[in-house]
Amino acid sequence: MIVIMNNETTDAHIDAVVQRLKGWGLGSNVSRGVERTVIGAIGDESKIDKELLQALPGVEQVIRVMKPYKIVARSYHQEDTVIDIKGIKLGGKQIQVIGGPCSVETQAQMDEAAKGVVAAGCSMMRGGAFKPRTSPYTFQGAGVEGLDMFRKAADKYKLPIVTELMDVRQIDAFLQYDVDVIQIGTRNMQNFDLLKEVGRLHKPVILKRGMAATISEWLMAAEYIAAGGNHDIIFCERGVRSFETYYRNMLDVTAIPVLKKETHLPVIIDPSHAGGKAWMVPALARAAVAAGADGLLVEMHPNPCEAWCDADQALNPQELIDLMASLRGIAQAIGREL
Ligand code: PEP
Ligand code: MN
Numbered sequence: 001m002i003v004i005m006n007n008e009t010t011d012a013h014i015d016a017v018v019q020r021l022k023g024w025g026l027g028s029n030v031s032r033g034v035e036r037t038v039i040g041a042i043g044d045e046s047k048i049d050k051e052l053l054q055a056l057p058g059v060e061q062v063i064r065v066m067k068p069y070k071i072v073a074r075s076y077h078q079e080d081t082v083i084d085i086k087g088i089k090l091g092g093k094q095i096q097v098i099g100g101p102c103s104v105e106t107q108a109q110m111d112e113a114a115k116g117v118v119a120a121g122c123s124m125m126r127g128g129a130f131k132p133r134t135s136p137y138t139f140q141g142a143g144v145e146g147l148d149m150f151r152k153a154a155d156k157y158k159l160p161i162v163t164e165l166m167d168v169r170q171i172d173a174f175l176q177y178d179v180d181v182i183q184i185g186t187r188n189m190q191n192f193d194l195l196k197e198v199g200r201l202h203k204p205v206i207l208k209r210g211m212a213a214t215i216s217e218w219l220m221a222a223e224y225i226a227a228g229g230n231h232d233i234i235f236c237e238r239g240v241r242s243f244e245t246y247y248r249n250m251l252d253v254t255a256i257p258v259l260k261k262e263t264h265l266p267v268i269i270d271p272s273h274a275g276g277k278a279w280m281v282p283a284l285a286r287a288a289v290a291a292g293a294d295g296l297l298v299e300m301h302p303n304p305c306e307a308w309c310d311a312d313q314a315l316n317p318q319e320l321i322d323l324m325a326s327l328r329g330i331a332q333a334i335g336r337e338l
Contacts, residue, residue, distance in 0.1 A: 001041040001048050006060035009037055013058025020056065024048055036060075046070075067262075069219045071226035072233065077264040083204050083232045085180055086160045088123045090204075090234060091266035095331050095338040096295040098162050098268075099320055100126035101302075102310035103139065104146035110153035112302035116317030118157045120324045124181070125150075125159040126297055130166045131309060132187050139308045147177040162206060162297070168197045179203065186211045186238055186273075189221050199228020206268070206297070208236045211249065215258055222265070235259055235267045236297060237288075239274030248276025248313070251284050256291040268295035272313045278304065281315055282323050289330045289338070298323070 003017055017039050018028045026043035041048060045066045053062045067073050082091040090096045099122035101113050110127065117125045129146030131139065142149065147163065154161045160180035165171065166188060174182060181204045188194055189210035198205050205225055209218050222233045237256065239249025251274035259267045271284035285296050301307040301314035315323065324338070331338035 001045050001050070001053070001065060002063045003039040003041065003053060003059055004061040004063070005037040005039065005058050007035060009058035013056065014039065016056055017053065017059065020053065021048070067219075068216075069223040071231060072219055072222045072263045072265055074262055074264050079264060081231070081264045081266065083234060083266060085124065085204055088160060090268075091294050093336055095289060095293070095327070095336050096124060096268075097122045097324065097327075097338070098124040098126045098295065098297045099300045100162075101307065102272075102299050102314065103128045103131050103308055104142045104150050104163075105308050107149045107152065109302060110149045111156070113300065114153040114157050114159060116300055116302060116320060117159060119317060120300070120320040122298075122320070122324070123160075124162055125154050125157075126162045126183075126299070128164045128183075128309075130164055130170055132164070132166055132185050133309070144173045144177075147173055147179070151177045165194070165198065168194060171197060171201070174203075175201075181206055181234075183236075184208060189213055189218065192221075192224055195221060195224035196228055199225040199230045201230055203230070204232040204234060205230065206234045206236045208238050208270070209240065209252075209255070211239075211241045213240075215255060215262070219259075219262060222263070233265050234295075235263070235265060236270055237267070237274075238270035238297075247274070247280060249274045251275070251287070253287050253291050256288065256293055260292055266294040267292075268297055269293045270297040272297070272299035272310070272315075276313050278313055278315050278319065281313065282319075282326060285323060285327060286330055289327050289336075290334065292334070296327075 021028045024047040026041045029040040031038045082089050099117040104127045127150050131141035162181040164183040164185050183206045186208045239251045242250040269288035271281045299314045300320040304314040328338050
């Protein structure tokens, strides 16, 4: 941490900063320049309360040198982390595609969807039983019954299941149905109590990016999960809010190389909630694979026109097959497999 003093600073101000740092167990290096005095903190930066330092008289600016996240940081673990989900490796050479409907509707719909997921060659299945809907008057998800339908459909094809957890009160049911990957949706990325609970579980977690979250906030949200002991975290970029109204969200492809540099954890892309239209999904998915994503989360419905949720953005089973075929060449070109 570097503390830059303002041009009206006095010796007493400088001493107050030094004493405060000492109180946290840190040493200091005072460098008096012609215009400014700069104090370098020596020791464990995590002990410092930046706001408390900033509030001291004579302090102009406090600059962090170390990253505030630790366990999720690339500097903590140099190699890419590969997460094992019932034998499926996410984060390695193989790019994993998770397909399935936005929401679990009926047993027949889930059976049909599972068939389509396997036919396309996807390795895992998605589907929300608890849905975070903008309007309280729309379908809120099939709930625990939905988990039951999902499990039954996926088990027929030995597909691991990915589903969204919205509330700590749903955790028992998630454990009962042995949900393979817990999804934390964009609206809950900074629900810190939920993140702490998920951090105590031994289940991989897909952490979607908050729709207006910075990458640093997203990494810190992941750190909440990791700090509890659960290090199996998968980042999922799903588009951010922008000024543009043509599409639902703006897919931040830049986040892929940035995350790859900052964290050792896998990064996947959800092209469906980004574009918001089925016809945009292939182009966004191809861009994601080319940019180095470890996987994709794609909405597919056996009959998109009849979908109870996100009908506009769902691929039909044939479109998912075609998408997978078009992605394989791109994966190969960058030395990966799909
Ligand atoms: C979803 O995956 O169905 C979903 C609700 O996504 P998001 O949280 O990204 O909106
Ligand atoms: Mn959806």
